Amino acid sequence: MKQILVVDDSAVIRKIARRILDGMRFETSEAEDGAKALAACAFLMPDAILLDWNMPVMDGFEFLRQLRKLPGGTRPKVVFCTTENDITHIARAMHAGADEYIMKPFDKQILQSKFEEIGLV
Amino acid sequence: MISAYASLRTYLKNAAGIVLDADREYMAESRLAPLVRKFDVSSVDALLARLNTSNDPRLRQDVIEAMTTNETYFFRDRAPFDMFENLVLPALLEQRAEERAIRVWCAGCSTGQEPYSLAMLLDANARRLAGWRVEILATDISTAALDSARQGSYNQFEVQRGLPVSQLLRYFVHEGSQWRLAEHLRARVDFRELNMMSDFSALGPFDLVFCRNILIYFDQATKIDVLRRVANVCRPDAFLVLGAAETLVGLGNAWKPHAIHRGVNIRAA
Numbered sequence A: 001m002k003q004i005l006v007v008d009d010s011a012v013i014r015k016i017a018r019r020i021l022d023g024m025r026f027e028t029s030e031a032e033d034g035a036k037a038l039a040a041c042a043f044l045m046p047d048a049i050l051l052d053w054n055m056p057v058m059d060g061f062e063f064l065r066q067l068r069k070l071p072g073g074t075r076p077k078v079v080f081c082t083t084e085n086d087i088t089h090i091a092r093a094m095h096a097g098a099d100e101y102i103m104k105p106f107d108k109q110i111l112q113s114k115f116e117e118i119g120l121v
Numbered sequence B: 001m002i003s004a005y006a007s008l009r010t011y012l013k014n015a016a017g018i019v020l021d022a023d024r025e026y027m028a029e030s031r032l033a034p035l036v037r038k039f040d041v042s043s044v045d046a047l048l049a050r051l052n053t054s055n056d057p058r059l060r061q062d063v064i065e066a067m068t069t070n071e072t073y074f075f076r077d078r079a080p081f082d083m084f085e086n087l088v089l090p091a092l093l094e095q096r097a098e099e100r101a102i103r104v105w106c107a108g109c110s111t112g113q114e115p116y117s118l119a120m121l122l123d124a125n126a127r128r129l130a131g132w133r134v135e136i137l138a139t140d141i142s143t144a145a146l147d148s149a150r151q152g153s154y155n156q157f158e159v160q161r162g163l164p165v166s167q168l169l170r171y172f173v174h175e176g177s178q179w180r181l182a183e184h185l186r187a188r189v190d191f192r193e194l195n196m197m198s199d200f201s202a203l204g205p206f207d208l209v210f211c212r213n214i215l216i217y218f219d220q221a222t223k224i225d226v227l228r229r230v231a232n233v234c235r236p237d238a239f240l241v242l243g244a245a246e247t248l249v250g251l252g253n254a255w256k257p258h259a260i261h262r263g264v265n266i267r268a269a
């Protein structure tokens, strides 16, 4: 089973996303900020990461930069999932090495579509 | 509203080929409810009574539109579009090398995602197509769907279903809460109102027809008839693509599946 790490400072979002992803037969885990996510990745590199942008301690953008420097850190597919919905943010995320981008709010169809896009479904 | 519902079923079948199951009365009620106010009648029953007695073209059209499902998304089911790019387009580039022209028809295009997905793929293959004329005709019975298709403006949910973010960045502009397809892609698609029950023999000839998730509303005899008439507006070596869940089984002999590539159909001799 493919492992997905859900990174978001909102417990509600983490719960909704994990419920949908569990239903898509992924194995999920979660972290509430970039620093905790980085620690989780150093311990066990997931297959994909659903990543919020604005979070306390370490935001998603900084997390992505640091992730890609970790051993094996280029392997996980990274899907941003954020309320930032302008072209500038999207382009910045893609340049920084994200694989896909979700503008909140999302639903099951959108998650499914984006995870198909990155080849996990 | 048993008899009113029966008359609705007859009307939809005759006017648009659409078959409503006998047990979908509750669905008809809820879909027609908004029209009760618009046409200033007291109930759905009264609305249907008026449908039977008056010839109001607006009412007739609105009832059809209320009862059709316009659900669609960009690159729906993905495989047909990969097949278009990797199989159909290369084949047509050979088959039409003389005239350097390709005509594509999207029948039942709804709000435009399907023909626009093809337009994006044509754009991505612009170099191979330099000097070629590629036309996309997109038709639907729903004028409301066509209006929105022509706008080429989609909400945040719509642009995240099936559309890779790279394509969003490349082909759309953000306008308020909407995302609007670039003008040069919108201009590639010719949207026209067309009821598949009517005579469309003047539209052809086509090299490729996308006829996806529209036959599902028709009965067997109508499906066979439509597929035969579609074949008649196609070149002998044209391609036909149906919806992911649709097959030609039991649907006449105008078309047959491609020998190797399931999902694409060719004309039967």
Ligand SMILES: C[S@@+](CC[C@H](N)C(=O)[O-])C[C@H]1O[C@@H](n2cnc3c(N)ncnc32)[C@H](O)[C@@H]1O
Pocket: B015, B016, B017, B018, B068, B069, B070, B071, B072, B073, B076, B107, B108, B109, B110, B111, B114, B139, B140, B141, B142, B145, B194, B195, B196, B197, B211, B212, B213, B214, B217, B243
């Ligand atoms: C579910 S949509 C399919 C859209 C697109 N082809 C796709 O596969 O995503 C079906 C469309 O068929 C149209 N339709 C239904 N009956 C029709 C008819 N008799 N003539 C033309 N269009 C019709 C509806 O208006 C609707 O937009």
